Amino acid sequence: MDRNDELRLVAALRRGEEAAFAPVYDAFRSRVFTFILRMVNRRAIAEELAQEVWLRLAVRAMSLREDTRLGPWLFTVARNLCLSYWRTRGIEGLHDGDPAIVEQVPAQGASPDRSAESSELRLQLDAALACLPRPYREALLLVGVEGMSPATAAAVCRLSPEAMRKRLERARDMLAGKIKMTRHRGVSRREP
């Protein structure tokens, strides 16, 4: 979705045109859901929270600013809902980041001819991401997976760009460390 389309859709949403909702939903549905799923690591919870994100957009559609960027808006709401979920359950640091609770959901649309090596790397990345502490995980999800600029991700996380840059740097190192550890464990297991 280019910026002109986005502005057109925002203008239509501000006028309360329900027809403008479907294109926004189609464009961001799986991205928002995947982000939440990787944040909370539970599919049922992710379904609930994603639904709440879209209903909030529907309720606030007419009060959006005319220059609203839908991606950052949706991811900010999604992130805040994830934080609220953890806060109300008091589970951050308890179950959060425990790889045992990560539900490995098979990727839809994955073609069978993809190399085993890249599939293995994806699995390792997913597992390593799930083990990272929440602030580092969300930074990597927004910048690495969603392709946001660090400045935009900083705005979503309510951080200064400098703080986001440092967080990203640390997150990348932590992820690399986890992957390396996983591979090392894999090699040790294969050796007699």
Place this chain on the structure above:
Amino acid sequence: MTGPEQPDDLLLALGDLPAQEPDPARSRAVLARATRTIASRRRLAQKRFVVTAAVYGRLLAPLATGGLSAGFIAAAVAQAVVVLQRAHAGIFGP
């Protein structure tokens, strides 16, 4: 350290992680509910506009013609006080 465990390579590899789709039936239900919500909010906003226009019309028409009675002014001031108190309570409330 070689291969994809280099931090920069990993950041690139993250972009290739596959997206997940929500449950299709639930997805359709969310879309339907959201569009209904937007439509109902629009109708509500239109009603509010009509009511506001009517109220302003009743207030502004006498103002323009200079035909405001003392009772009308007193009622308008009293109403404004109530509205301001409520707004204040809404903003700074408990």
